[in-house]
Each structure stands twice: as C-alpha cells, then as structure tokens.
Amino acid sequence: MPTLYSIAIGSDHAGYKYKQAIIAALQADGHTLRDYGTDSEASCDYPDFVRPPAVAVAKGEVHYAIVLGGSGNGEAIVANKVKGVRCGVCWTEQVAIWNRAHNDANCISLGARTITEAEAIAIVRVWLATPFEGGRHIARIAKIETL
Numbered sequence: 096m097p098t099l100y101s102i103a104i105g106s107d108h109a110g111y112k113y114k115q116a117i118i119a120a121l122q123a124d125g126h127t128l129r130d131y132g133t134d135s136e137a138s139c140d141y142p143d144f145v146r147p148p149a150v151a152v153a154k155g156e157v158h159y160a161i162v163l164g165g166s167g168n169g170e171a172i173v174a175n176k177v178k179g180v181r182c183g184v185c186w187t188e189q190v191a192i193w194n195r196a197h198n199d200a201n202c203i204s205l206g207a208r209t210i211t212e213a214e215a216i217a218i219v220r221v222w223l224a225t226p227f228e229g230g231r232h233i234a235r236i237a238k239i240e241t242l
Contacts, residue, residue, distance in 0.1 A: 100158040100223060103148035105131035107141035110163025113207045113215050117161060120216045129157060142173045149174040149182070152201050160202040161219060167206035174202045181239065186210055188221045195225035197232050
C-alpha cells in the first residue's frame, strides 16, 4: 500500500484547472489536500497563492506542497524564497524522480502551459512515490540549507 501524505496546493489562474484535477486525483488516491487557492481562472498574482503552501510545508503542517502556474518558474522562485523549502519545476516523470531522489524536494512546481493535465497528474504521482536516495546527496542538501 502506498504511503499517504498531507499536501498543500496552490496555483494562479493559469494553473487553476490542473490544480482542481490534481486535487481530485490525489484525494481519490487517499491523500489529504489543503487548497490555498486560487478559486477561479480570473487573473491573479501567483505569489499570493504559492507562498502559503510553501510556508505550510516549511512549518511542518503538511508533508509536501504542489504549486502551479503557466510555466511553473515564477511559482518555484516564490516557493524557494521560504526557508526550508526545496522546490523544482518538473516537466517529465524523470525530472520529478530526480527532484525527489537527488534533492529531497518537499515542493513541486508545474507549468500548466507546458504539459498536459494527464502528464501533470502522472508527474505528481511519481514524485510522491519517489524516495530520497540519501548518500552523496545528503552533503549537497546540507550545503543548500546553509545558504
């Protein structure tokens, strides 16, 4: 049986539809989701909806965070401004595996304008299922944490 997680999720207007689909898919898998918005496709500023999930993961209120936007780049930048968050933009399942296995990422960023909805769900699922490898990566993460 897979491990179940509590997950914070937030998006801007560009990521709204994918956010809703990811929430439905992950809830069907048994995960618990905290939705930090946005609640429509009306234009909004992504920092307002991306920072709260990042803060929730940094505070240990949830296991992981998922942030979405048009490209995922701005969202990752915002999330990484929160101390203790390691967020990367993932556009394939393999990138998601490396993100978790090598970086022990606790936040994933997705670009709704760069991948399909089905790819987004698959990427998140593989990301959640991938363990951190440890080993040589531990020292690198320790260096990141001192920055």
